[in-house]
Amino acid sequence: MKRALDAAGSSLTSFFHSIRFRLTLWFVLILAVVLAVFSVYIYLSQARDLQFDAAARMRDKFVHVQDYLQRAQWDPADLSAGTVPGSTEPLQKGDVLILADITGSVLQQWGQQISASDPMWKALPDIGSQHPDGSIFEHRASVIGQNEQPVPTDYLFVMTPVVRGGQLLGFLVLGSKSDLAVQSRRLTVSLAVGSLAMLAMAFLGGLWLADRAMRPVSQIALAAREISEGDLDRRIHLRGRDELARLAQTFDDMIGRLQAALNRQRRFTADASHELRTPLTIINLEAGRALSSRRTSEEYRRALEIVEAEGGRMARLVNDLMTLARMDMGEAILKLEELDLGEVAREAVERLQPLAAERSVKLGAGDLDSLCIRGDRQYLLQMASNLLENGIKYAGSGQSVRIEVRHEDGRALVRVSDTGPGIPVEHLPLLFDRFYRVDAARSQNGVDPTSPSGSGLGLSIVAWIVKVHGGTIHVDSKINAGTTVEVTFPLLEVPQSRS
Ligand code: ADP
Numbered sequence: 001m002k003r004a005l006d007a008a009g010s011s012l013t014s015f016f017h018s019i020r021f022r023l024t025l026w027f028v029l030i031l032a033v034v035l036a037v038f039s040v041y042i043y044l045s046q047a048r049d050l051q052f053d054a055a056a057r058m059r060d061k062f063v064h065v066q067d068y069l070q071r072a073q074w075d076p077a078d079l080s081a082g083t084v085p086g087s088t089e090p091l092q093k094g095d096v097l098i099l100a101d102i103t104g105s106v107l108q109q110w111g112q113q114i115s116a117s118d119p120m121w122k123a124l125p126d127i128g129s130q131h132p133d134g135s136i137f138e139h140r141a142s143v144i145g146q147n148e149q150p151v152p153t154d155y156l157f158v159m160t161p162v163v164r165g166g167q168l169l170g171f172l173v174l175g176s177k178s179d180l181a182v183q184s185r186r187l188t189v190s191l192a193v194g195s196l197a198m199l200a201m202a203f204l205g206g207l208w209l210a211d212r213a214m215r216p217v218s219q220i221a222l223a224a225r226e227i228s229e230g231d232l233d234r235r236i237h238l239r240g241r242d243e244l245a246r247l248a249q250t251f252d253d254m255i256g257r258l259q260a261a262l263n264r265q266r267r268f269t270a271d272a273s274h275e276l277r278t279p280l281t282i283i284n285l286e287a288g289r290a291l292s293s294r295r296t297s298e299e300y301r302r303a304l305e306i307v308e309a310e311g312g313r314m315a316r317l318v319n320d321l322m323t324l325a326r327m328d329m330g331e332a333i334l335k336l337e338e339l340d341l342g343e344v345a346r347e348a349v350e351r352l353q354p355l356a357a358e359r360s361v362k363l364g365a366g367d368l369d370s371l372c373i374r375g376d377r378q379y380l381l382q383m384a385s386n387l388l389e390n391g392i393k394y395a396g397s398g399q400s401v402r403i404e405v406r407h408e409d410g411r412a413l414v415r416v417s418d419t420g421p422g423i424p425v426e427h428l429p430l431l432f433d434r435f436y437r438v439d440a441a442r443s444q445n446g447v448d449p450t451s452p453s454g455s456g457l458g459l460s461i462v463a464w465i466v467k468v469h470g471g472t473i474h475v476d477s478k479i480n481a482g483t484t485v486e487v488t489f490p491l492l493e494v495p496q497s498r499s
Helices: 002-017 019-071 119-130 180-226 243-292 297-328 341-358 377-395 425-430 458-468
Strands: 096-101 106-111 136-144 150-164 167-177 336-340 362-368 372-376 400-408 411-418 472-478 482-490
Touching (some): 002 019, 019 136, 019 150, 019 180, 119 150, 150 180, 180 243, 297 458, 336 377, 341 362, 341 372, 341 411, 372 377, 377 400, 377 411, 377 458, 425 472, 458 482
Antiparallel strands (some): 096 106, 096 167, 400 411
């Protein structure tokens, strides 16, 4: 029971805090203000009209009564009770006709009797002086009821001064029961009940509307809750073209990007551990084999060479991984300077001559123009070295690798080409992906330290270096004819054309 109460309490709290409730509340509040202003306006104008009509009716009645008195040849200026017509013919039920002198003492009353102690009589001279031409006033008079008791009743009075020879002698007052207060009360009740009913309907309608409008938000929230790290396949797929559908689409796109990033990261981790495991396994195997029984010094030497090669491979791999990690985190700091790209290419060739000689590859340089660009010498040297090393590694013995630096179409062009086996065209778009190798078996043969070995990170590092220098890279390859990699950079100054 307590739990049910708690649950009801918390769902009520969340309802009161919900946007749909607050939206509805604001909507109802605004409507309430509008209705209040409208009701006050209606009340005032209606009340004025009612008063106006009642006053007009009173005046008509007074004229009628005065006509009658005139026809009966009764002159109120006589102030004599003896000449008063005995009939109350022109008066209707509840009406009263009073003749009072200037002190407010009642001389004569016809029709309904009003208590002699009513304060109105005392006030008559004042009222008369304020409204000399017989205007209308409202008063709650003490009417003498059936058992001679005064009953307060709303009356409307019209009065006219009685004058003879320019002298005020008294007042002739006609009173008639007034239902103005009742009508005003009825109007107030109608307006209040109508307004409350409208507010209630607006509240329910507003809740329904807000609920409809907010339903996609609940859908988005539910989907977001269901999407966990392991379930990034889930999408909201909200239909429509409104703001919420656009929000859901943005959300779906974001999840898509997150999923791609997570997949990349997973693949990267798996690839990196796989790459490190292979040389470690080889080192373990070789060491175990060398230690298992007595070997010749030639065999020990061979085992140590393999261990050294694999150790070198691991060191290179860890180096590459660190470079990539620094790049990803934006921590790779470029030491930008004006440099000669031809000179950088020459340095790279010198650096790789020993490797080329070891692999019996002819490494040569074409035109190495002196082209001035702005860049980081170390990174550009690494780029040229990676490209030349790939050529040397994959071309095979007896083949040739060549580098040239030229000015082309207003940019500095570095072209590295080889006469090696080439790369199948379907692999070209993927070459710059991390750990991507065209033929893993061909490019990684750790048992033979002289065979090409690589981890598939070289070209992704090259691509990053080219990108941060504002350059472009393009690979062209033909099977059994060779591979050409072209990199261009913006020039700092356009060189004079050679004559
Ligand atoms: P790796 O460290 O394996 O050399 P790269 O990213 O430099 O990695 O190269 C990716 C793959 O592209 C290599 O594994 C290789 O199969 C292929 N490749 C790169 N350069 C050449 C080339 N000049 N000739 C043939 N294949 C190449």
